[in-house]
Amino acid sequence: MMTPGLLRNELERGLQSSVRSIWGEAIPADFRADVSASDNLEFGDLSCQAAMRLAGIVKDNPRSIAGRIAEAMADSIEGISSFSIDGPGFINFRLKNGYLASVAFDLASGGLQPLLPDTGAGRNALVEYVSSNPTGPLTVGHCRQAVLGETISNLLEASGWTVSREYYFNDAGRQINLLGESLAARYLSAEGGETSVPEGGYHGDYIIDWASDLRALHGTGLTWASDPDTFIHFAEEKAMEMIRSGLSLLGIEFDRYFAESELIPEAVTDTIKRLSSITVDDMSLVYSDSEKLWLRFTALGRPKDRVIIREDGTYTYRMPDIAYHLDKFSRKYDLIVDIFGADHLDTSRDVTAALECLLGREVVSEKLRVVIHQFVTLVKDGSRIKMSTRSGEFVTLRELINDAGSADVTKYLFLTRRAEAHMDFDLGLAKKQSSENPVYYVQYAHARIAGILRRAGEAGISIPNEFSSGISKLLQGEYERELMRLLESVPVDVAAASDAMEPHRLTEILAELATGFHRFYQHVRVVDTDNRNLSAARLMLCGACRRCISDLLGILGVDAPDRM
RNA sequence: GCGCCCGUAGCUCAGCUGGAUAGAGCAGCGGACUUCUAAUCCGCAGGCCACAGGUUCGAAUCCUGUCGGGCGUACCA
Incomplete structure (x- = not known):
């Protein structure tokens, strides 16, 4: 099966070998001829800008370079129908209609998953998120992290990772x-x-x-x-109950709730011992100051040394956190993802520095990925509200969902922004926004397609069981091609979102899909009993679109309704 | 003070490993339902991409500085 990912790989390989065959040693070893989607249909479907970047290296003008590269492209790549040299030196490629239609067929029959690159290849990933201590209900701030973490987990699963979702909490401090x-x-x-x-x-x-x-x-x-223990345990149990019920509102289930007390008793002391045996510039990493024990983070390139054991013998929280991360590494995961709010950045850096020192920089940078998201600022009546669990001033997850109308709306709203972006959330506007929320736009496209499929079923028209060139010949129109081109790019874009662990890109893709479909719908009649073959071919595009939308909404944990 | 993040249309935000005319939704204005769901589509209007320098054939994107906002700078987590 020719997938969009494979096609791009082959095209890039072809371009690269063509570049090397012409200029040989002059080309840097790490040179890559990237192919990206053209943002304007006039320029074809895919575009390569290598010629412009080579201009300085091989001392020639980009257009002539582009011409030589294109000429030297050995055999034409499967799925590419033609190329052209445009503008300052872009090489633009056009995709074959038959290839586009075959991708749509694959999507319609097997969904998105088989077309995604198997990046994870069954390897194990551990994603830690929320990890809020049991002191009260989940609030708006936790909601963003919960949704982010859950979607990143789903996204990793979509690209072949086996994911464990973990919630770490401190029950001893x-x-x-x-x-x-x-x-x-x-x-x-x-x-x-x-x-x-x-x-x-x-x-x-x-x-x-x-x-x-x-x-x-x-x-x-x-x-x-x-x-005291009666009060503490009761409170903890109650708090965890609240947290679990909040999470269930979002449809989130963790594989494991890891309590600090579950760390084996020696875990922290052993970690301190290991750190103590390390010296940097003839100074021990651990030193004492009368009654306290300090960790010399400054020797690890961090701004400040930190206390790790207080005068009363208790640990400050960085210490168990390091031990917990060592535990995670010892569990042989291939990928360890931490999702934290901006307030944890500094601590997270300290923990990472300690891990690098204990396990080696390469191991840590290869396996550990930390996603830091910015805060949600609540706005009410035009002014900002400071939230604090301790002071009892906060808006809970439950209130937020009630206000926004549904969990789906809430999730989608949070996922339209990238993690590093600050977010203003206007409670007063939540309801108003929800009726014109982008999620309905996407869900409506899905429901419309479901309606067409129902209607087609009643008329005895169905999506072809096998792909044939005859099908693609029926899909030559402007709107068909536009939609197929869009569908073809989806697997590549989803894979990129997964690699970058940026779920907000999925909402972008969904919005594009919905727009593409609504346009198609507006201009093209699908169910037509006088043209059964054409109807079936168009129905295939509808089916592909529906699968893409429902699969993507599934990754976001949002419902894809058949009727609205 | 120092560190990290952000500053793009009236509003909320995409675009940021440099590339061809800067995008979307909402709000505004004007059109399109006897036809598979008008929660839709089509069009118009709206921008010194915070500001100032720099690197480059080419900058919203990279570098430096300034201004503005958020977070951190705990022996809280």
């Missing part, structure tokens, strides 16, 4: 203690006690509900002084 103490305060104050939420504690109303649940279960009489 002082935050959990504070949470327990905050619960105790609510519990006791309901009994008329004077206790108030502790300094730095959690003020959210949800803790009041937990307190009454706790009384229902344990009655009265518990005190923070004598039963």
Whole structure:
């Protein structure tokens, strides 16, 4: 099967060998003749700009270089019908109609997956995301990360990776203690006690509900002084429950919730031992300062040394985080993906530096990929809202989904922006936006196609079972070709999105597909009982489009409805 | 102060491993439903790509600086 990816590879190889056969040694070893999609149909379907980049190297003008390259292209590449030299020196290629139609046929019959390059080849990837500590419900900020992580996981799976989704949380630190103490305060104050939420504690109303649940279960009489573990465990359980229910609203299921306490007891001490045995410029990586233990991050190229063990003997959170990452590496994954908010950037760099020092720079840079996303700023009535779980001021995931109308709308909205872009989210506009949301535009295209397929079924017309050149001869019209060209580029673009781990590109592709189909629909009649062969051929394009849309929406975790 | 991210149409954002006239959605204006779903399509209008330099045959894209916004700069996570 000639796939869009293979076609481009062969074309690039052909161009490269042609360049080498002409100029030989003058060409740098790493020279690549890239082929990309033409952004304007007038310039053909694919375009190569190697000639312009070679101009300086071989001392000739780009147009003449382009001519020589094209002339030397050995045999014509399967699927390419013609080329031309245009503009300053672009080599433009036109794709054969038969090839375009065959790709559409493959899409219609087997969906997107078989046409995607098998980059992962069954290797194992671990994706860590959300990883919010159990201190309260998931908020708008977590939502972006959850959706990002889930879609990246799906995208990796689409390109052949076996993905494990993991949620890491800290169940041993002082935050959990504070949470327990905050619960105790609510519990006791309901009994008329004077206790108030502790300094730095959690003020959210949800803790009041937990307190009454706790009384229902344990009655009265518990005190923070004598039963701290009861409060802590209850609070943690409740918080995890809230988090899980939030995630289920988004349709997200983790393969594993990894608690810090699950790290074997020696994991952290062993890590410290290993770090202690390392010296950089005759200085130990670990040093003590009276009662505290420091890690010399500055020796690893980081801006500041950090405390790793406090005076009371407890670890600061970088330490277990390093140990946890070592654990991940020891589990023999081929790819380890961390998804973090911008506030974790600095820490993540520290952890990476420590890992590079312990495992070797090559191993870490080969396996570890960190995706950092910027924050979501909530805007209400024109002004920004500062969110904080601790102060109890936040908008939950659930409220957000209710406001936006559905989980699908919410997910799609978050995925239209790239991770590094800051996001303003106007709550007041959420509802208004949702009725004119791009997701409906895409879903509507899908529903329209489903409608055509139903109608065709009633008329006894179906997509051909086998591909033949006769089919492509029926698809010569302007709108057919436009749609086929679009469909042909989808697998390549999806593969690129997967390699870059940039899910927002999928929403771009979807919007293009929907636009392409709506245009096609507007101008071309599909079901026509007087032209059954033509109908069947056009139906094939509809089927290809439908599969592409539903497969892509599937990767985003968004529903592809048959009726709207 | 220092580090990272961002600054593109009225609004929300794509485009950023340099390339052929800078794109989309929404908002605005004007057209298209006896025909497979008008949640659609077609057209018009809208831009010193924050600003100033630099590299290049060629810059929204790369480099430097300035301004503006976000995040971090904890013995919180």
